[in-house]
Amino acid sequence: MAEAIEVLNISEGELGFSDEIMKLGAEELLDCIQCAKCAAACPMVLAGFEFFNKRIIQSILIGQKEILLDDSSIWACQACNRCTEVCPRKVEPFGVVMAMRRSAIREFALPTLAVEGLKSLYDVGHAVYFSNAGEIRKKIGLPEKPPTTASNAQALKELRILMNKSALSSLGIIPMDSGLSDVTCCEV
Amino acid sequence: MKVGFFIGCNTAFNRPDLEKAFRFVLNALNVEIDDLDGQSCCPTWGTMPSVDEAGWYALGARNFIISEEKNVDMVTVCGSCYGSLSETKYKLDKKPELKEKVNEMLKAIGKEYKGTTRIRLATNFLYNEIGIERIKNALKYNLEGVTIGVQPGCHSLWPSEAYLEGERDPFHPVMLRELCEALGASAPYYSRIIDCCGMGGMRSTNVEASYKLVKTKLDSMKDEIKADLLVTGCSSCLIQFDTAQAPMKKDKMIDYEIPSVHYVQLLALCLGADPQQVVGLSTTDLNGILGKLKKIN
Ligand code: SF4
Ligand code: SF4
Numbered sequence: 001m002a003e004a005i006e007v008l009n010i011s012e013g014e015l016g017f018s019d020e021i022m023k024l025g026a027e028e029l030l031d032c033i034q035c036a037k038c039a040a041a042c043p044m045v046l047a048g049f050e051f052f053n054k055r056i057i058q059s060i061l062i063g064q065k066e067i068l069l070d071d072s073s074i075w076a077c078q079a080c081n082r083c084t085e086v087c088p089r090k091v092e093p094f095g096v097v098m099a100m101r102r103s104a105i106r107e108f109a110l111p112t113l114a115v116e117g118l119k120s121l122y123d124v125g126h127a128v129y130f131s132n133a134g135e136i137r138k139k140i141g142l143p144e145k146p147p148t149t150a151s152n153a154q155a156l157k158e159l160r161i162l163m164n165k166s167a168l169s170s171l172g173i174i175p176m177d178s179g180l181s182d183v184t185c186c187e188v
Numbered sequence: 189m190k191v192g193f194f195i196g197c198n199t200a201f202n203r204p205d206l207e208k209a210f211r212f213v214l215n216a217l218n219v220e221i222d223d224l225d226g227q228s229c230c231p232t233w234g235t236m237p238s239v240d241e242a243g244w245y246a247l248g249a250r251n252f253i254i255s256e257e258k259n260v261d262m263v264t265v266c267g268s269c270y271g272s273l274s275e276t277k278y279k280l281d282k283k284p285e286l287k288e289k290v291n292e293m294l295k296a297i298g299k300e301y302k303g304t305t306r307i308r309l310a311t312n313f314l315y316n317e318i319g320i321e322r323i324k325n326a327l328k329y330n331l332e333g334v335t336i337g338v339q340p341g342c343h344s345l346w347p348s349e350a351y352l353e354g355e356r357d358p359f360h361p362v363m364l365r366e367l368c369e370a371l372g373a374s375a376p377y378y379s380r381i382i383d384c385c386g387m388g389g390m391r392s393t394n395v396e397a398s399y400k401l402v403k404t405k406l407d408s409m410k411d412e413i414k415a416d417l418l419v420t421g422c423s424s425c426l427i428q429f430d431t432a433q434a435p436m437k438k439d440k441m442i443d444y445e446i447p448s449v450h451y452v453q454l455l456a457l458c459l460g461a462d463p464q465q466v467v468g469l470s471t472t473d474l475n476g477i478l479g480k481l482k483k484i485n
Contacts, residue, residue, distance in 0.1 A: 024241070025241040043342075043383070043384035043386070043390070043401060044390070046383075046384075046400075046401060046404070047386065047390060047394075047397040047398065047400050047401055048397055048400070049394075049397065072393050072394070073393075075234075075389055075392070075393045076389050076390045076393040076394060076397070077233075077389055077390075078342060078384055078386075078387075078388050078389055078390055079233040079237075079268075079271060079272075079342075079343075079388065079389065080342030080343070080346060080384055081271070081342065081343075081346040081347040082342070082346050084346065084347045085345075085346040085347050085348060085358065098233075098237055098238060098241075101238040102238060102239060102240065102241075105238060105239055110238070111392065111393065113234065113392045114234045114235070114238060117232070117234050117235045118235050118236075118239070121228075121229055121231055121235050121236070125228035125229060126197040126200070126201065126228065126229045127197055127229045127231060127232045127234065127235045128197035128198050128201060128202065128229075128232070129197060129201055130201045130202065133200070133201040133202070133204065136204060136469065137200075137204045139468075140204055140205055140208050140464070140465045140468055140469075141208060141465055142204050142207060142208055146195050146200040146201075146207070147195075147223040147224070147225045147226075147227075148195065148200065148225075148226065148227050148228060149226065149227070149228040149229075150200075152225060152226045154226070155225070155226030155227075155228065156228075158226075158250060158297040158299075159228050159247065159250065161296050161297055162243070162246045162247055162250060162293060162294070162296070162297065163236075163243065163247070165243075165246070165293045165296055166236065166239065166240045166242065166243025166246065166293070167239055167240035167242075167243055168236070168239050168240060168243060171239070173239075183296060
């Protein structure tokens with residue numbers, strides 16, 4: 001038996017969704033002609049994800065925000081930029097995927113790992129951080145902590161001030177020191 | 189010559205043996221290292237780039253400023269750092285209004301992004317700055333008779349516009365192959381040479397899907413060129429191939445293992461480094477390859 005085909009009523013699409021995505025960084029969105037060159041190059045297609053670059057763009061253009069929020073594909077994008085390289089219309093499909101992530105985050109539709117990465121970035125300045133790495137570093141002849149924000153309080157403070165100046169501060173995804181958003185200079 | 193070492197997170201905390209290898213290699217090739225004290229995460233794709241474009245570039249610009257103040261280029265062994273930072277620089281240099289917005293944010297920490305320094309990937313740096321001949325002349329060991337399957341990594345190839353010293357044709361990469369051949373090994377073309385390793389966002393979203401890509405790639409390397417060793421130009425690819433093969437073997441997805449290292453680690457070994465220090469955290473079995481290192485008289 002043939003599988004039932006789901007028919008979308010595109011008049012129910014969210015008005016203004018394309019504008020939102022364009023404002024979030026996908027300025028050339030409307031230039032897409034759905035030629036599928038980006039899809040032919042995309043590792044998400046090879047791995048079997050349903051909403052790869054071309055389909056993400058198509059869904060945005062017809063205002064199907066909910067579909068994209070319910071699906072995890074946008075988070076599987078490898079940021080590899082094959083799509084950006086081959087797109088004949090300079091749409092920068094990777095930029096569209098990232099803009100879609102930014103929209104999803106504003107609806108709190110983000111994976112736990114992304115929350116953890118952001119928290120770790122704010123806390124130590126590294127998205128990937130293992131607190132027990134010091135022992136291993138020492139064993140192979142390196143100082144316990146690398147010369148980064150992980151061992152430099154002033155540098156970490158600078159980073160946090162910048163994160164407080166970014167859109168992250170108003171989203172409430174991770175606990176942040178709100179006092180830092182008013183700081184305009186660092187005491188050394 | 190002096191360069192700034194952009195360490196990144198995965199190298200510092202997950203594979204510090206790669207950090208050690210890069211320090212060893214630069215030292216052996218008479219390149220002075222500046223540690224770029226105070227550097228942070230690039231930041232990587234799943235964090236600030238997924239939240240706010242200007243916020244992403246502001247954090248990247250802060251890293252650039254550390255290099256600008258020291259008047260050195262940044263060099264990294266991590267493709268993700270190279271990709272994120274290259275894109276940051278590309279966009280800031282191309283779009284004055286974005287640069288202005290980011291510099292407005294940077295005022296809060298008393299800094300300004302000028303764009304006078306650049307980010308370079310270790311393999312490109314070795315190829316273009318040190319050169320094949322100097323590498324060959326510095327070797328203490330070679331790898332004659334070893335066949336290598338190379339994995340340049342997505343972030344050394346695309347978007348080519350943002351990479352000032354990348355491949356002439358990013359869909360047919362040759363730099364990593366030639367770098368491996370400089371060590372006496374052979375590094376033939378195979379049909380999946382530009383395929384993605386499946387690390388990063390894909391591995392955190394769906395590990396089985398990610399392993400599908402690993403398998404496609406490994407099978408191609410094994411069947412077409414009978415690779416003895418897999419060599420990456422990126423620390424994320426290294427972590428993927430080094431850690432995915434054991435669980436895949438357990439689940440009977442593959443019935444073989446291809447030992448995997450980063451090019452910088454392999455070069456460190458050929459320059460005489462202590463294996464314990466420069467590949468000591470490998471989980472794939474490197475004993476066979478270590479046994480094939482031949483002393484050059
Ligand atoms: S984004 Fe570019 S490559 Fe992809 S379908 Fe649209 S026009 Fe074609
Ligand atoms: S950047 Fe993302 S959408 Fe573009 S080809 Fe790579 S995985 Fe696909």
